[in-house]
Amino acid sequence: xxxxxxxxxxxxxxxxxxxxxxxxxxxxxxxxxxxxxxxxxxxxxxxxxxxxxxxxxxxxxxxxxxxxxxxxxxxxxxxxxxxxxxxxxxxxxxxxxxxxxxxxxxxxxxxxxxxxxxxxxxxxxxxxxxxxxxxxxxxxxxxxxxxxxxxxxxxxxxxxxxxxxxxxxxxxxxxxxxxxxxxxxxxxxxxxxxxxxxxxxxxxxxxxxxxxxxxxxxxxxxxxxxxxxxxxxxxxxxxxxxxxxxxxxxxxxxxxxxxxxxxxxxxxxxxxxxxxxxxxxxxxxxxxxxxxxxxxxxxxxxxxxxxxxxxxxxxxxxxxxxxxxxxxxxxxxxxxxxxxxxxxxxxxxxxxxx
Amino acid sequence: xxxxxxxxxxxxxxxxxxxxxxxxxxxxxxxxxxxxxxxxxxxxxxxxxxxxxxxxxxxxxxxxxxxxxxxxxxxxxxxxxxxxxxxxxxxxxxxxxxxxxxxxxxxxxxxxxxxxxxxxxxxxxxxxxxxxxxxxxxxxxxxxxxxxxxxxxxxxxxxxxxxxxxxxxxxxxxxxxxxxxxxxxxxxxxxxxxxxxxxxxxxxxxxxxxxxxxxxxxxxxxxxxxxxxxxxxxxxxxxxxxxxxxxxxxxxxxxxxxxxxxxxxxxxxxxxxxxxxxxxxxxxxxxxxxxxxxxxxxxxxxxxxxxxxxxxxxxxxxxxxxxxxxxxxxxxxxxxxxxxxxxxxxxxxxxxxx
Numbered sequence: 112x113x114x115x116x117x118x119x120x121x122x123x124x125x126x127x128x129x130x131x132x133x134x135x136x137x138x139x140x141x142x143x144x145x146x147x148x149x150x151x152x153x154x155x156x157x158x159x160x161x162x163x164x165x166x167x168x169x170x171x172x173x174x175x176x177x178x179x180x181x182x183x184x185x186x187x188x189x190x191x192x193x194x195x196x197x198x199x200x201x202x203x204x205x206x207x208x209x210x211x212x213x214x215x216x217x218x219x220x221x222x223x224x225x226x227x228x229x230x231x232x233x234x235x236x237x238x239x240x241x242x243x244x245x246x247x248x249x250x251x252x253x254x255x256x257x258x259x260x261x262x263x264x265x266x267x268x269x270x271x272x273x274x275x276x277x278x279x280x281x282x283x284x285x286x287x288x289x290x291x292x293x294x295x296x297x298x299x300x301x302x303x304x305x306x307x308x309x310x311x312x313x314x315x316x317x318x319x320x321x322x323x324x325x326x327x328x329x330x331x332x333x334x335x336x337x338x339x340x341x342x343x344x345x346x347x348x349x350x351x352x353x354x355x356x357x358x359x360x361x362x363x364x365x366x367x368x369x370x371x372x373x374x375x376x377x378x379x380x381x382x383x384x385x386x387x388x389x390x391x392x393x394x395x396x397x398x399x400x401x402x403x404x405x406x407x408x409x410x411x412x413x414x415x416x417x418x419x420x421x422x423x424x425x426x427x428x429x430x431x432x433x434x435x436x437x438x439x440x441x442x443x444x445x446x447x448x449x450x451x452x453x454x455x456x457x458x459x460x461x462x463x464x465x
Numbered sequence: 466x467x468x469x470x471x472x473x474x475x476x477x478x479x480x481x482x483x484x485x486x487x488x489x490x491x492x493x494x495x496x497x498x499x500x501x502x503x504x505x506x507x508x509x510x511x512x513x514x515x516x517x518x519x520x521x522x523x524x525x526x527x528x529x530x531x532x533x534x535x536x537x538x539x540x541x542x543x544x545x546x547x548x549x550x551x552x553x554x555x556x557x558x559x560x561x562x563x564x565x566x567x568x569x570x571x572x573x574x575x576x577x578x579x580x581x582x583x584x585x586x587x588x589x590x591x592x593x594x595x596x597x598x599x600x601x602x603x604x605x606x607x608x609x610x611x612x613x614x615x616x617x618x619x620x621x622x623x624x625x626x627x628x629x630x631x632x633x634x635x636x637x638x639x640x641x642x643x644x645x646x647x648x649x650x651x652x653x654x655x656x657x658x659x660x661x662x663x664x665x666x667x668x669x670x671x672x673x674x675x676x677x678x679x680x681x682x683x684x685x686x687x688x689x690x691x692x693x694x695x696x697x698x699x700x701x702x703x704x705x706x707x708x709x710x711x712x713x714x715x716x717x718x719x720x721x722x723x724x725x726x727x728x729x730x731x732x733x734x735x736x737x738x739x740x741x742x743x744x745x746x747x748x749x750x751x752x753x754x755x756x757x758x759x760x761x762x763x764x765x766x767x768x769x770x771x772x773x774x775x776x777x778x779x780x781x782x783x784x785x786x787x788x789x790x791x792x793x794x795x796x797x798x799x800x801x802x803x804x805x806x807x808x809x810x811x812x813x814x815x816x817x818x819x
Contacts, residue, residue, distance in 0.1 A: 151639050208603065212596040232646060242566040242645050245599060246638045249562065252603060253634045256610045260627065273614065280607045284600045285505050291596050292586060 178322025293376030311344025338439030346432035374400020532676025647730030665698025692793030728754020
């Protein structure tokens with residue numbers, strides 16, 4: 112006996128986040144259980160647990176689960192939750208290593224992993240803190256693979272995600288290398304490449320694809336998701352760059368001087384350098400990448416970013432990218448409940464203040 | 466029609482190494498081929514290729530393939546070669562990150578990865594070199610998983626190796642953490658734990674198990690291999706510790722001051738500290754871990770290591786462990802060709818000068 116088809120209930124991001132977090136907790140509980148004879152493993156697991164519970168928008172797991180729903184109306188199987196949780200473990204790895212590279216002291220308002228580990232070894236805080244955090248990141252990377260493929264993820268499922276997950280990993284590392292080696296320049300080519308690898312693909316396209324592939328997505332469905340993901344990722348990162356300089360640290364959990372002191376090569380700084388008059392360009396050249404940059408200097412940089420019209424241009428780009436992303440959903444061969452959530456997410460990630 | 470069973474040909478380590486290297490080359494060739502649009506990936510692949518071809522005894526792949534032969538006489542399938550090559554990629558990851566942590570300039574007489582990458586970024590050599598090498602290591606770790614499980618490794622094979630490979634990864638990271646945080650002390654408990662995780666399990670037991678499990682080893686066969694692996698790993702590492710202080714840098718490719726300057730906590734230094742008279746103990750306390758240690762200081766330390774009888778005691782331990790490893794092979798339910806090679810390897814790794 113079958114019932115008449117009902118419209119499926121709307122997707123609830125809070126419920127999805129909760130389910131992913133439960134999966135992560137179960138995995139870490141298991142690791143803690145089997146770490147009986149190695150207290151050091153218990154220490155690492157504990158720090159990872161804290162890092163994972165210190166907030167975070169679970170944006171990649173959310174896109175992964177939405178990718179499933181874009182193709183099928185039935186509830187996602189365990190493989191989808193496992194893959195979504197694996198993405199969050201991978202992200203924990205990426206953040207731990209990023210924070211070492213950027214020598215960041217805080218993340219989401221909490222001490223970073225290398226700072227926590229440094230505090231445990233007061234005799235040699237810097238070397239041990241950094242090295243141990245490298246190991247912790249390595250462990251999280253390994254665990255992201257372990258979680259992805261454990262009993263329960265069938266061969267068919269694994270085949271569906273393996274290639275995409277491997278691509279995601281390589282793209283993220285390449286993006287990070289470009290980010291690391293890029294210097295502020297008026298030519299934004301490299302800045303756009305960084306966005307493509309570190310955000311458009313990593314945060315949106317690949318997670319969506321993972322969920323959709325597990326659901327058996329067609330090439331047309333995958334194409335529609337890419338058409339949405341790539342411009343939205345650009346809008347997302349452009350918003351992030353603005354928040355990195357103009358955001359409220361109390362909300363972002365990140366000091367607004369960090370990006371400027373690191374001299375990150377972003378589309379924002381590239382645009383300002385391109386539009387700047389000579390005196391403005393000299394000011395940017397002096398301040399961007401100055402590790403001793405003061406709040407007063409930062410105010411001058413902000414004035415130039417606004418004065419050149421760069422921030423306006425970025426806001427315009429954000430709107431245009433978001434529109435393009437939303438347009439890609441019109442008449443897309445995707446399930447309506449997922450499309451509704453994708454539209455909401457497109458607004459959330461480009462209007463956010465944190 | 467069947468032929469009469471012939472005694473299988475002896476196993477040839479050179480042939481095994483060659484086959485593993487061919488597998489590695491094929492994997493890197495493939496990665497280079499698909500890196501068309503990302504020249505940075507080509508750069509990373511090139512450095513990894515150099516690191517992998519700069520020598521190395523391929524000891525883990527050798528044990529892995531021997532593990533197969535310990536259980537079956539027929540030639541190993543592709544899954545075994547893939548797993549063996551994956552171990553070498555994992556090892557490349559471990560060395561790259563280790564060299565960052567130890568700030569080592571050379572490895573096997575060649576510049577370390579972070580020094581190569583530093584040279585490419587003369588404007589900020591230290592920060593970019595270290596960070597980029599972290600990424601290169603991360604990539605090698607990811608690739609070790611990618612190589613382990615690609616089409617061709619069936620679900621049955623994957624199930625056979627997955628748990629062991631994950632255990633190997635966690636144990637190695639924990640061993641590295643202990644190594645990192647350990648300080649010279651007369652109590653050798655931690656030094657023995659470091660050996661267990663970083664050498665006995667990582668270098669010998671787990672690789673043997675991987676090959677043996679792929680061949681469908683019984684619990685008794687796995688037990689015999691463990692009985693051989695654990696004491697041999699101890700003998701191997703004790704030899705390594707002696708070479709780290711007394712070896713010929715021209716042969717080991719590693720300066721003999723590094724271990725002393727780092728103040729590594731080894732069974733050798735623990736034994737010396739335990740046996741030392743007060744003046745000797747003071748000298749050790751002053752010199753071990755002194756980053757400015759001179760060759761003259763090193764000579765004094767060597768005199769103490771010999772004078773206390775510590776080196777003699779270590780040589781005795783090496784012989785005893787090797788004997789115990791060889792004894793474990795007597796009447797073991799393992800194929801004779803593999804046992805022959807295991808006996809040879811036990812002598813090679815404990816008598817070596819490099």
